[in-house]
Amino acid sequence: MSFSISAKQNQYITYILSDESALSRLEVVPERGGIITRWSIEGQDIFYLDEERFANPELTVRGGVPILFPICGDIPDNVYVYDGQPYHVRQHGFARNLPWEVVEQSTDSCCKITLSLTSNEETLKMYPFEFELKFVYELQGKTLKIYQEYINKSDKVMPFSFGFHPYFLVNNKEQLALDIPASSYQVKDTKEVAPYDGHFDFNDEEIDVALKSLKRNSASITDPSRSLKIDLKWSEQYSTIVFWTLKGKNYVCLEPWSAPRNAISTGENIIELEPGATCEAIVEIDVTSI
Structure with a gap:
């Protein structure tokens, strides 16, 4: 049979x-935030992974596909406020750390492998809702599908956003052709909105921009x-694509988010x-060969 699933004991x-x-x-490493760490096709890695950060449980992972x-x-x-109470939750939430x-x-x-994350005492201190997440990672050929279920197990309406942070391995950013279906982006730090023409200046120390008002549910x-060529497709719940990279690092991140940052306070999407x-x-x- 051409399909198989095995397990090996590394650090995790x-x-x-x-x-x-x-x-x-x-x-896939369930213990480390349910993360996909690697994907190779014909021996070629699709994702970047910072091995040193991955080995240190105190640090967030840079690489693979964090949740x-x-x-x-x-x-x-x-900090955000719900029902008059302040709650502390760190960048990108806690699912990637549990x-x-x-x-x-x-x-x-x-x-196919199905992973589950359920609310517990630790999560309820940060986010006062009972929930279950079920993710199915499905691999067939050169296609990876991630099916997600977000289940509200509490007795009140549950506000949330979700997304992925894939790190795509690249050798030469200057040669990349990006097709992201938006005509403008917002810079994270300055909040400046600038027109997007398919290009970024990779000489900048950091590029961290959100592209909204997406014209279709795919990018490449x-x-x-x-x-x-890497094609990324997403279902209708995703409203925002974030593009992030650091100068001197051989990755670019093309991140589908259901809502922009701070949506839990602003309510946007x-x-x-x-x-x-x-x-x-x-x-x-x-993934296709060109």
């Missing part, structure tokens, strides 16, 4: 999803230096889920 238990016919291999929940980005002073549980595996027609990165209800979403990444 790592699940390896393999599609042998496509030489496609995905690594963002219940906020995307940061909020002023890491251990997830593997609840199902399948290799019938593709590789074409990387001639690696002979790859925030999802308000009724008690007992489920929000379903999907992100898909397709």
Whole structure:
């Protein structure tokens, strides 16, 4: 059979999803925030991973595909107010820092692994809602699909946003062709809104911009230096694409967010889920050789 799932004990238990016919291999580390750490196709890595940061549980991971929940980005002073009470939650939320549980595996027609994260005493101090998240990572050929379920298990309406922070490995940023379906972006620090024409100045020390008013649910990165095109697709709940990179680092991040930063306070594009209800979403990444 060309599909297989195995587990190996590294610093953390790592699940390896393999599609042998496509030489496609995905690594998932449930304990470290349910993160996808690696994806290689025909021996070529798709994602960047900072190994030193990954090895240090005190640090957030830079690399792979970190999960963002219940906020995307940061909020002023890491504090928001709900029902008159202040709550502290750090940048991108806590889902990426908590251990997830593997609840199902399948290799019938593709590789599928289902992970779950449930609210607990620790999360309730930061976010006063009971919830369950269920993510299915599905690998088939050169396609990765991430199916998500956000379930409100509390007795009140649950406000949240969600997203992903994929780090795409690149050798030469100057050669990249970016197709992001927006005509303007907002700079994180200055809040300046500037027209977007498909190009960024990679000589800047940092690029951290949010692209909203998206014209379609897909974007792409074409990387001639690696002979790859990466297509990113997302379901309708995603309203914002964040592009982030640092000078001298061989990655670019193209991040689908359901809402912009600080949405939990401003309400912009925030999802308000009724008690007992489920929000379903999907992100898909397709890789082709060029």
